[in-house]
Amino acid sequence: MTLPIVAAPTLDLDVEGPAxxxxxxxxLVFAEPxxxxxxxxxxxxxxxxxxxxxxxRTSLIERIAAWEAAAPPGEGFSxxxxxxxxxxxxxxxxxxxxxxxxxxxxxAYARRPVGHDHRHDHEHGHDHVD
Amino acid sequence: xxxxxxxxxxxGIEPALRAEALESLLLERGLIDRKTVDTFIQTYETAVxxxxxxxxxxxxxxxxxxxxxxxxxGSAAIGSLGFKGPQGEHMVVVENxxxxxxxxxxxxxxxxxxxxxxxxxxxxxxPAYRSRVVKEPRAVLAEWGTELxxxxxxxxxxxxxxxxxxxxxxxxxxxxxxxxxxxxGLVTRDAMVGVRRVSAP
Numbered sequence: 001m002t003l004p005i006v007a008a009p010t011l012d013l014d015v016e017g018p019a020x021x022x023x024x025x026x027x028l029v030f031a032e033p034x035x036x037x038x039x040x041x042x043x044x045x046x047x048x049x050x051x052x053x054x055x056x057r058t059s060l061i062e063r064i065a066a067w068e069a070a071a072p073p074g075e076g077f078s079x080x081x082x083x084x085x086x087x088x089x090x091x092x093x094x095x096x097x098x099x100x101x102x103x104x105x106x107x108a109y110a111r112r113p114v115g116h117d118h119r120h121d122h123e124h125g126h127d128h129v130d
Numbered sequence: 131x132x133x134x135x136x137x138x139x140x141x142g143i144e145p146a147l148r149a150e151a152l153e154s155l156l157l158e159r160g161l162i163d164r165k166t167v168d169t170f171i172q173t174y175e176t177a178v179x180x181x182x183x184x185x186x187x188x189x190x191x192x193x194x195x196x197x198x199x200x201x202x203x204g205s206a207a208i209g210s211l212g213f214k215g216p217q218g219e220h221m222v223v224v225e226n227x228x229x230x231x232x233x234x235x236x237x238x239x240x241x242x243x244x245x246x247x248x249x250x251x252x253x254x255x256x257p258a259y260r261s262r263v264v265k266e267p268r269a270v271l272a273e274w275g276t277e278l279x280x281x282x283x284x285x286x287x288x289x290x291x292x293x294x295x296x297x298x299x300x301x302x303x304x305x306x307x308x309x310x311x312x313x314x315g316l317v318t319r320d321a322m323v324g325v326r327r328v329s330a331p
Contacts, residue, residue, distance in 0.1 A: 029175050029249050034146035036175065039249075040167035041153055043216070047170070050161050053216070057291065061238045068257050079240065079255040081145050088152065097155050105151035106143050 035080040042087050051090050059086035059093075174249050180319035182213045183246035183296060187322065188314035190223075191301045201225060204296065208246060217294055218245035224287060225298045226324070231278055232285045233271065233324030234295040235263045241289035243296050247319055254323065264288070274325040297324040304330040 030036035045051045063082040071077070091097040156162045186208055190197040200207040204221035208214075221243060224232040236242065237260050242250040253259050263270045267284045271277075278284060287295045299321040305313060320326040 030171075031252070032146065034149040036171045037153055037167070038149045039174070040171040041149075041156060041162060043170040044162040044166040045156070046216075047166060048162065054291065057239065057241075060240075064239055064257075077257055078145075079252065084145050084149055084152075088148075091152075091156075096159070096161060097152065101155055102148055102151050103143070105155065106147040109147045109151060110143055 030080075032080075035083075038080060038084045038087060042083070045087075045091075050096065051094060055093075056086060056090050059089045062086070063089070174244070178215070178244060179248035180246075180317075180322065181314070182211075182248075183243070183319070183322045184314040184317035185211060186213070186223075186246060186296070187298055187317045188310045190298055191313055192310045197298075200298070208296075213245040215245045217241070218243055220292050220294060221246070221296060222287075222293050223296045223298050224285070226300045226327075228300070229281065230283050230285060231271070231276075231324065232287060232295075232297045233263060233267060234287045234289065234297060235260055236289040237261070237264060241291070241294060243294035246296055247322060251319070271325060274320070276326055297322050299324075299328045302328050302330040 030039065042051075042056060046053045046056070060083060063086045064079075067077065067082055088097070088099055088102060092099050153162075153167075157164065186200065189211070190200050196207060200223050204223040205219065207223075208218065208221050226232055236254075240250050240255045242254065259270070264286055267286050268278060271284070289295060299317065301313070302316070305316070308316075316328050316331060318326065318328065321328045
């Protein structure tokens with residue numbers, strides 16, 4: 001049996017080819033990289049037994065319902081925004097990471113100079129010779 | 131009282147930065163390792179998707195014994211093809227016929243059969259689909275191009291915390307001579323959620 005070469009099969013098994021972006025029936029699985037990160041974080045935490053998926057799901061349902069009950073003006077629905085809030089809520093509830101710590105660190109990241117994507121745990125230039 | 135996450139989000143802080151901050155805190159505390167995170171992302175980006183469910187459907191179309199098993203014990207029959215994992219523990223397969231049309235939704239969030247369909251598309255997670263398909267399924271299906279006669283019963287399945295549904299679409303007429311592999315190429319994600327039919331090539 002031969003498959004037509006020109007008309008690529010809908011279900012291309014060569015999904016890991018270098019030119020194949022992560023797509024699911026034409027749509028990107030994650031619209032932005034951070035969405036994939038929070039998905040991966042959640043699954044790794046569940047996998048490692050740090051949180052339970054059911055607890056997370058309950059929280060996700062709450063966050064989605066909260067958004068639907070009072071959508072911020074001008075803000076479109078973002079599923080992964082709700083997902084991130086739910087994950088933070090579960091981690092706070094489990095005493096693993098407090099929301100203030102996340103806020104503090106992300107605020108510090110927001111102040112990073114453009115073009116710098118690493119944290120500055122040290123001072124620059126103080127022990128340079130000349 | 132639950133911590134109010136909304137209030138703790140500083141205006142102007144993008145979720146991308148919060149996600150990055152969260153990840154670095156989790157790593158520092160040894161609560162995750164980066165390799166596991168990366169593996170999960172990569173798996174659901176590249177290896178798990180509707181192609182899995184399409185194989186299940188094509189096998190059911192060509193193997194009556196398998197079809198019987200699939201409708202009786204979805205989890206076991208799907209698992210026998212190697213499709214297992216989170217969100218696939220309790221699979222129920224519902225068959226579309228000339229008189230019954232099934233469509234799947236999760237009204238509360240986005241429960242979805244990951245091992246056979248991968249992660250859900252954005253329209254499945256959208257508040258509009260989640261509420262409307264329950265209230266006016268025929269109108270929603272018509273918008274997808276799936277017009278149903280009055281003699282066809284519509285069944286809307288709401289995924290609960292336990293059960294995940296997969297729709298077994300009707301095999302299109304004119305595909306009698308096609309192989310299982312070629313048939314799998316016709317089966318789309320939308321057909322396995324139940325919003326569309328499968329068309330002959």
